[in-house]
Amino acid sequence: MRLRYAMVCSSNQNRSMEAHSLLKRQGFEVASYGTGAHVKLPGPSLREPNVYDFGTPYKVMLDDLRRKDPDLYKRNGILPMLKRNSSVKTAPQRWQDNATDGVFNVVLTFEEKVFDMVLQDLNNREQVLMKTVLIINLEVKDNHEEAAVGAKLALDLCQEIEAVECWEDSIDNIVMAFENKHKRKLLYSISFY
Incomplete structure (x- = not known):
């Protein structure tokens, strides 16, 4: 089974x-x-996370963080994580x-x-x-x-x-x-x- x-x-x-x-x-x-109540991803500091609603497509998050600070989010692994996530499903649930x-x-x-x-x-x-x-x-x-x-x-x-x-x-x-x-x-x- x-x-x-x-x-x-x-x-x-x-x-x-x-x-x-x-x-x-x-x-x-x-x-x-x-x-959680929202999707929270690390931001430029602990006090400044990136917050998204569940259902926001991973591609939208990826594009948003690429616009904000591509070097930071690539270095801390968030961009590769979002790319992986978008290959698995459209959006977080x-x-x-x-x-x-x-x-x-x-x-x-x-x-x-x-x-x-x-x-x-x-x-x-x-x-x-x-x-x-x-x-x-x-x-x-x-x-x-x-x-x-x-x-x-x-x-x-x-x-x-x-x-x-x-x-x-x-x-x-x-x-x-x-x-x-x-x-x-x-x-x-x-x-x-």
């Missing part, structure tokens, strides 16, 4: 999109989302607004507060289908290097989940083996659609 995956991070579209891109290239059925586009079997988050937000969102919805969904948090620092490492770890984890006949019966063993192999602690929970 082919499973459907969602990659979810906060609002900057780095970790979830890196994992989305890698899993998509490997043939997985995958989507990606943010959970917000979990709370779009996650009902389909039913996911596995939702992978990359920070604990996002894990909590996804769980809260799923628990507050009317659970009509009563289909199980596995939510896993794989803590990944929010920088380009760690996002690449996190994507490879996410791929490994998803391949392990795909390899079993019924993840519900095997998830404890999958998580334990993953934690031992990669020396990374996972949080996980089961919810329903």
